[in-house]
Amino acid sequence: xxxIKNLHARIxxxxxxxxxxxxxxxKPGEVAAIMGPNGSGKSTLSYVIAGRDDxxxxxxxxxxxxxxILEMDPAERAASGVFLAFQYPMEIPGVPTMEFxxxxxxxxxxxxxxxxxxxxxxLKRVKAAAAELEMDLxxxxxxxxxxxxxxxxxxxxxxxxxLLEPKLCVLDETDSGLDIDALKVVADGVNHLRSQDRAFxxxxxxxxxxxxxxxxxxxxxxxxxxxRSGGKELALQLEDQGxxxxxxxxx
Amino acid sequence: xxxxxxxxxxxxxxxxxxxxxxxxDTLPGAATTTTARKTAIGxxxxxxxxxxxxxxWHYTDLRNRLKQVPEGDARTAxxxxxxxxxxxxxxxxxxxxxxxxxxAGVRVTPLRDLLEKGELDRSLAPADPEDxxxxxxxxxxxxxxxxxxxxxxxxxxxxxxxxxxxxxxxxLRVPVTVGAGAKATIVERQVGDGAALITGVTELTVGDxxxxxxxxxxxxxxxxxxxxxxxxxxxxxxxxxxxILNAGGRLVRHEIRGVLEGEGGDFQMRCVNLLGGESHVxxxxxxxxxxxxxxxxxxxxxxxSGKASGVFQGQIRVxxxxxxxxxxxxxxxxxxxxxxxxxxxxxxxxxADDVACGHGATVAEIDEDHLFYxxxxxxxxNQARALLVKxxxxxxxxxxxxxxxxxxxxxxxxxxxxxxx
Numbered sequence: 001x002x003x004i005k006n007l008h009a010r011i012x013x014x015x016x017x018x019x020x021x022x023x024x025x026x027k028p029g030e031v032a033a034i035m036g037p038n039g040s041g042k043s044t045l046s047y048v049i050a051g052r053d054d055x056x057x058x059x060x061x062x063x064x065x066x067x068x069i070l071e072m073d074p075a076e077r078a079a080s081g082v083f084l085a086f087q088y089p090m091e092i093p094g095v096p097t098m099e100f101x102x103x104x105x106x107x108x109x110x111x112x113x114x115x116x117x118x119x120x121x122x123l124k125r126v127k128a129a130a131a132e133l134e135m136d137l138x139x140x141x142x143x144x145x146x147x148x149x150x151x152x153x154x155x156x157x158x159x160x161x162x163l164l165e166p167k168l169c170v171l172d173e174t175d176s177g178l179d180i181d182a183l184k185v186v187a188d189g190v191n192h193l194r195s196q197d198r199a200f201x202x203x204x205x206x207x208x209x210x211x212x213x214x215x216x217x218x219x220x221x222x223x224x225x226x227x228r229s230g231g232k233e234l235a236l237q238l239e240d241q242g243x244x245x246x247x248x249x250x251x
Numbered sequence: 252x253x254x255x256x257x258x259x260x261x262x263x264x265x266x267x268x269x270x271x272x273x274x275x276d277t278l279p280g281a282a283t284t285t286t287a288r289k290t291a292i293g294x295x296x297x298x299x300x301x302x303x304x305x306x307x308w309h310y311t312d313l314r315n316r317l318k319q320v321p322e323g324d325a326r327t328a329x330x331x332x333x334x335x336x337x338x339x340x341x342x343x344x345x346x347x348x349x350x351x352x353x354x355a356g357v358r359v360t361p362l363r364d365l366l367e368k369g370e371l372d373r374s375l376a377p378a379d380p381e382d383x384x385x386x387x388x389x390x391x392x393x394x395x396x397x398x399x400x401x402x403x404x405x406x407x408x409x410x411x412x413x414x415x416x417x418x419x420x421x422x423l424r425v426p427v428t429v430g431a432g433a434k435a436t437i438v439e440r441q442v443g444d445g446a447a448l449i450t451g452v453t454e455l456t457v458g459d460x461x462x463x464x465x466x467x468x469x470x471x472x473x474x475x476x477x478x479x480x481x482x483x484x485x486x487x488x489x490x491x492x493x494x495i496l497n498a499g500g501r502l503v504r505h506e507i508r509g510v511l512e513g514e515g516g517d518f519q520m521r522c523v524n525l526l527g528g529e530s531h532v533x534x535x536x537x538x539x540x541x542x543x544x545x546x547x548x549x550x551x552x553x554x555x556s557g558k559a560s561g562v563f564q565g566q567i568r569v570x571x572x573x574x575x576x577x578x579x580x581x582x583x584x585x586x587x588x589x590x591x592x593x594x595x596x597x598x599x600x601x602x603a604d605d606v607a608c609g610h611g612a613t614v615a616e617i618d619e620d621h622l623f624y625x626x627x628x629x630x631x632x633n634q635a636r637a638l639l640v641k642x643x644x645x646x647x648x649x650x651x652x653x654x655x656x657x658x659x660x661x662x663x664x665x666x667x668x669x670x671x672x
Contacts (some may be wrong), residue, residue, distance in 0.1 A: 050627050078629035090624040093648065094642025103638065104628035111629065141651070143642075160628060 006060035009048045017135040018044040020224035031200040032209055036221035037243045042203045046172040050084040053078045079111040081167030085157040085174055092144040099152050129162040133189050150177035158189040170201045175209035187212030207239035222247055266320040268296050271390055279393055281369030291389035307381050310562040310594045311533040316502050323417035325447045332415045335438050336655040344395050344414040344423050356404030362395035362424055366635055384478045388450040391422035402430035409436035416443030423451040431458035438466045446474040453482040462490045466656055471500035473528055480506040487513030494651055495522040497532045507536040511545035515609035520549040526559035527671035533562040540573040541581045552644045553584040556671055562597045571602040578612040585643055615629045
């Protein structure tokens with residue numbers, strides 16, 4: 001279970017406060033959507049959960065299965081089951097995608113005390129996941145994300161998620177830059193991963209994605225705080241009325 | 252009154268001069284060749300080895316760094332070497348005879364034959380008074396081959412040149428002609444086992460419309476000094492790619508002196524210097540664009556670890572006539588140890604007024620965004636950093652237009668990291 005309590009965070013470099021007391025609980029099996037206008041702190045929230053050191057937590061806590069993760073580095077958080085699907089996945093020249101997948105998967109397995117996977121088993125899993133996401137295997141021979149289109153990068157993120165089998169999946173604007181067909185493929189990939197012991201935090205600006213990944217709860221983030229929470233109908237209300245009304249009510 | 256030499260010879264200088272005296276009558280060559288050799292060693296003897304006061308040697312103080320000169324002939328049978336990749340045609344530069352099973356269109360003449368006929372006398376003259384590598388090589392050269400690839404020959408299999416040495420000295424020279432319209436890949440290995448001093452001079456002519464990929468892999472032991480020179484001339488519409496991997500040696504200097512003398516000529520250099528232990532590796536390039544419409548891009552990537560030091564001097568000269576020259580040069584270094592250092596000296600000398608030229612030299616750092624991305628997938632920080640350091644050099648190796656060779660070079664990089672990482 002993810003419990004975010006009164007979380008305050010600022011940009012490390014210049015001290016600009018971004019998160020101003022976020023409270024949020026996501027239970028195992030739950031898909032929670034975080035919506036909000038641009039600049040409300042959605043992406044920051046995802047980075048702070050993943051442990052990016054560009055942000056400083058000044059107050060509050062993030063508990064993952066009852067334990068604070070604030071002192072853990074990003075790799076330790078990942079090993080504990082946290083996964084962030086990036087809005088803008090990095091291109092990393094010189095690192096072959098396949099080697100990256102193998103290194104990441106086996107690093108996580110090793111830290112959990114599992115045997116590293118042998119290459120044939122690894123390949124089998126990658127092929128199966130790639131087929132499900134309608135990805136061309138030749139892409140995986142290229143350096144990580146280099147020359148991938150926006151849609152290919154998003155698929156590659158979901159591919160990694162499938163392989164790493166995290167327990168908390170944070171999807172940061174996974175719908176941005178996707179056409180409707182790619183969106184469906186990606187959403188199917190996510191839906192296949194939904195299970196009783198896995199929680200999702202789906203961050204999105206638009207309701208569109210939530211037609212395909214139907215959330216259990218919707219939370220509106222504004223100026224670094226959750227100003228409204230509700231069921232999936234809240235997303236539809238936002239789509240109809242825009243953010244202004246809810247922001248007005250909260251103010 | 253007798254004139255006294257004010258500065259005493261170093262141990263290495265004395266050894267070189269004495270060795271020459273002992274060997275001169277046994278070195279191969281015509282009488283005129285012996286004269287050329289004596290002139291060459293005379294210059295070294297008179298001026299001594301260069302110190303940092305000599306501009307070309309400012310970052311590599313040869314006089315101080317060349318501590319001693321091993322005695323004896325470093326020649327071995329050459330069997331100890333494993334080919335860089337499968338299916339290469341091996342040419343042992345120590346061999347007395349040319350191999351009998353050469354591909355069609357390839358001609359090989361042992362250097363000794365040319366020396367005996369005095370045919371190399373002219374090329375033995377050093378390029379200028381500071382051309383110490385040329386002079387030392389001219390004085391002692393006794394091994395090598397002349398390699399000719401006939402016009403229009405398209406070589407499917409790479410040629411692999413090597414002189415796997417033991418302890419001692421070896422001085423090699425390789426004149427190479429790639430004929431008009433020919434296509435070839437040549438791999439040069441600089442490797443051996445045993446403390447040695449190796450000098451080498453490659454004189455390369457790339458004919459009109461020819462395409463050549465030359466891959467130089469230097470992985471000398473930590474007690475071997477390697478001083479080499481590659482001089483090349485590129486013909487019209489020719490394309491020459493020089494890929495260099497330095498992954499060893501104690502004192503290493505590669506001088507590259509190229510002239511783009513035919514319109515449409517293109518020179519590409521990709522150089523990876525992996526500096527570890529206490530090695531010192533110096534890549535010094537002088538490139539002349541002398542006719543219109545030539546292009547050149549040189550990319551140098553360095554990883555400096557341990558107490559190693561490295562140098563890249565890159566001088567691009569664009570003559571007044573060489574309009575529309577496109578010349579680019581970049582040198583990036585990752586320092587992974589506080590005790591390592593790297594000196595980069597890029598220079599552009601441009602006399603034409605309609606050119607596109609640029610250079611950059613940077614000390615690179617691991618990209619924090621990349622590091623975060625890798626760590627967010629569960630890769631521990633030290634492992635993620637190692638991946639990114641390797642990626643920094645693999646990136647330019649993977650671009651090479653020869654898959655088997657790129658893969659073999661990446662494997663060499665892995666090997667180096669396993670030893671030095």
